[in-house]
Amino acid sequence: MTKKTILITGASKGIGRAIALESGKNNNLSLFARSEKDLNIISDEINKNDNKCIYYLGDIKKEEDIKKCVQNTIDTFGKIDVLINNAGIGNFKRVDEFSYEEFDEIQKVNLYGTFLFSKYVTQHMIKAKSGYIINISSVAGLNGFKSGTAYAASKFAVNGFTESLREDLKQYGIGVSVVCPGSVRTGFGGLDEAKLQGKDYMLEPEDVAKTVQYLIEESETANTKLIELKPRRRFEFR
Ligand SMILES: NC(=O)c1ccc[n+]([C@@H]2O[C@H](COP(=O)([O-])OP(=O)(O)OC[C@H]3O[C@@H](n4cnc5c(N)ncnc54)[C@H](OP(=O)(O)O)[C@@H]3O)[C@@H](O)[C@H]2O)c1
Structure with missing residues (x-):
């Protein structure tokens, strides 16, 4: 199998880290994040x-x-075959409690980050007439929820961006997909290990990574539009 070059944002932790470890078994990777120590450990593992x-x-x-x-x-x-827009942040409270800056930061990371990475990578994919962009959104991109105004707004926007991007790029043979996971056991939004204990329904980062791996290996003449990934009840609670 020919090795692909995969660029993953937010690869230092959680879902991005799991995607890097899974896709790095058979491919070359370029990782983006701010935490050098974490990225160093992951890249040593892949290398x-x-x-x-x-x-x-x-x-x-x-x-x-x-x-x-x-x-x-x-x-x-010399190429980027797959871009995975995964970096994201959350901040959850009632709308009147948000400052402009807090609301804005979520849009900047979740939506504008996805836009800018897509913009600069697309230029190379169009020249190559091939490529695949996978955006990690959320079930919050499909349903609103209490305290979710800023986060859901960013993820609904990512879903709309993805739909339109696919239309722009399909003529060049470039695939575009969005993955919408339910709750995943990571440190997202400041959740610590203690708070993640005892949750009967929760995905593991590796579950999302396997779904993304399926997309990476998808036929080049097909394009899955959207995957909504739900957890099954954890074994210890059945
Ligand atoms: N966990 C969930 O329940 C869940 C459910 C559905 C969807 N998601 C989505 O899945 C994606 C990954 O979330 P996660 O759960 O893996 O969260 P996480 O463990 O907090 O990881 C977030 C990643 O994004 C990076 N990041 C955040 N702000 C950044 C910035 N300003 N510049 C560069 N990188 C930045 C972080 O890297 P550094 O801190 O090293 O910069 C980290 O690698 C997000 O888009 C999230 O919305 C999460």
């Missing part, structure tokens, strides 16, 4: 296999960091 993994330290709110990461990936591998 142990016969695959190459590089990382770029950057803040997804900064367009210049995104441009440099994409260029660095092209300079190293």
